Amino acid sequence: MDKPVIMTVDDDPGVSRSVARDLRRRYGQSYRIIRAETAAQGIESVRELRLRGDDVAAILADYRMPQMNGVEFLEQAMDLYPYARRVLLTAYADTDAAIQAINVVDLDHYLLKPWDPPEEKFYPVLDAQLDAWQRTDRRETDELRVVGARWSARSYKIRDFLARNQVPYRWVLADSPEGSELLAAAGEACTIGPAKLPLVITAGGAKLTAPGTAELAEAVGLSTAPATDFYDLIVIGGGPGGLGAAVYGASEGLRTVMVEQHASGGQAGQSSRIENYLGFPDGVSGSQLADRARRQALKFGAELLTARKVTSLEVKGQAKVVGFADGGSIAGHTVILATGVSYRRLNAPGLDDFIGSGCYYGAAMTEASECRDREVYIVGAANSAGQSAVHLSGYASRVHLVVRGDGLERTMSHYLIEQISQLPNIEVHTGTEVVGGEGDGHLERITLKGPDGERTVDAEWLFVFIGAEPFTDWLGDTVERDGRGFILTGPDLTSGESRPRNWPLRRDPYHLETNVPGVFAAGDVRADSIKRVASAVGEGAMAVALVHRYLEQA
Incomplete structure (x- = not known):
């Protein structure tokens, strides 16, 4: 198979040769480096590559080019190679244009010229972009197919679940010629109706009729069953706070499991682009951030359970028992509640x-x-x-x-x-x-x-996108909450000399600890928390530090 291509386009011949030289020195063994000295020449090269069936990993375009600037070039190129990583080469004076291009062409990064030494200012950027490209599913036809109706709420729920869990699929309308063929092949041609849609056909040929999320999760290879029945730390909720807790808990040696009902990332995971999160000057989509955090947690050994709905929390001696909607349960020394919030419903008839x-x-x-x-x-x-x-x-x-x-x-x-x-x-x-x-x-x-x-x-x-509701009724009387359902922690539980309800210890609750020793809350679900991704991640990390303190004194 031919090497994938890295293309660079710059109208300055000297700069063009310099960029190509730096690229070949670092990536020449794994990638084919192609350079063009005009935007028109670059577009022609991209078209030829597409016709030959070559794969393009990254396109680097200079912003200041005559006839067609770098943003316009990338906008045309991405129609032919939508998965190629897009990098704009720009001078300091053009930084504002580069930032605007982030929204115009979904720019992946911009590089300020010059970038000497490349080992510090050039290669790390390209390494990250190429790694992201390699992890992207670029198949023209995804193996998993979802056949459904355009305005079906059930079909939307399935598609949303797959997309948020980074599972590639192909959407096929049931009334299209291909949809009709798939339904006939599945033996549903005459019997299929709105109640049986969508039909999900897996890579292995299994046919799922209007599956629930748990059935679908298992079919596509998502982890739904716990490996054991007892953990050091149970994290409930997979938003930024829960992911932060899972990463820090597992990285510090705690036997950690994170339980998420829908998909990693929570509300933040649905964001098209987060531009004010520390360390991402070009912005990052919520799904990208959630995927990185999920992979990071797995790398450290955390266990991530998907499509499991938690319905109860009980204290049995020193153990905390978490019950699931299907009747199963797991137990652990400590629990971090990071269930986040959901958007409030519009009170509008119809x-x-x-x-x-x-x-x-x-x-x-x-x-x-x-x-x-x-x-x-x-x-x-x-x-x-x-x-x-x-x-x-x-x-x-x-x-x-x-x-x-x-x-x-x-x-x-x-x-x-x-x-x-x-x-x-x-x-x-x-x-x-x-x-x-x-x-x-x-x-x-x-x-x-x-x-x-x-x-x-x-x-x-x-x-x-209005308001926020914590949906914490499932906690019953076990954990104290404020009038809106947000979980009370630390100083909010104490008033003067009063103690939290049923608090058995001489010490006061730690800052993120609830009225149940060893049960903590982090992120948006906590009363008076700052509703920002960064603060939720920080609270997840802080809660793990307090978990260690609790375990040392237990």
Whole structure:
């Protein structure tokens, strides 16, 4: 098989030769290095490579090129090689243009010229990009196929589960010629109906009819069964806080298991791009961040269980017993509750009928490509809503951001407000709420209530990012919570001389410890926590340090 290609395009012959020389010195044994000295020559080379069936791993393009700048070049090249890593070569004066390109062409990185010595400033960047490319599934036809109906909430749930768990699949409409053939081959041609869709056909040829998440997880190779029945640390929830706890717990020698009902990453894992997380100057998607953290936890020996719903927590002596919805259970010395929060439902008549069929709570990344050249509506004014608006603006003809308040400044980061203001197809509607939805089989119209009264608009796509609910009722009376359901920890449990309910120890609870010794909380589910990815990861790490302190004194 031919070597994959690294392409560099720069109109300065000296710089072009220098870049190619540095690339060959480091990557020449594993990659074929191709250089072009004009954008037109580069596009022609990319087309020839595509026709020959060659694979392109990375494309490095200079920003300042005549006729076609580097951003425009990358935008055309990615139509031919969507999986190639895109790197912009730029001078310091063009840094703003490079940052804007992150949103225009989903730029993976930009490099400031010059980068001497390359061992410090060039090769580490390319190493990371090539590693990411090698881990990307680039098969033209994925082996796992999902056959379903376009506006089926059940089909959406399956696709969302697969996408968030980094499982590649191919989506096939049931009423398409290919869909009909697959249904006939599966023996469902005459009997298939809405209740039996979607049909999932695995790589091994197994056919699953409208599978539940646990059945699907097992079929695609996700871990669902614990390896043992007792652990040092049980982490409940796989968002940033839970992943942080799993990484630090396992890396410090604790026998650690993380239990997640849906997919690693939580709400943050659905984000199209997080640009204010430390160490990622070019931004990182929530799914990429979650995947890296998941692999990191596995590397250290943590056990990750998916599609297992936790329904109870009991204290039996020194052991904490975690019960599952299917009747099974595991026990451990300590527990970290990192279940995060979920978006609140819109209190608008009719919308509940269209959840998963036009109305989506969260980013719903699987739906982005379906929104091409359509108008979409987004409800919310926090970072998650802003990130989704910026991302969907690259697909939709117009994005309507519906904001109940009088502006974005109090709830959204400044960098996102700036990006939104510079995108001409995003329109912000302040002082406005969604008060109704209607349609036939899927969402078709919504009713907006604004400063000028109510109006009904055509809308097939509505994404909701409002508020946060912790959904901690399953804890019963075991763990103390505030009036909204958020878990109380540390100083919040004590008032003056009073002690936490049923607290058996002489010491006060540690900072992240609940009213149950050895049970901690981290991230968004904790009362008065800072709702940011970085703080959730930090609390996950801090909780592990307190777990060690608890185990030493137990």
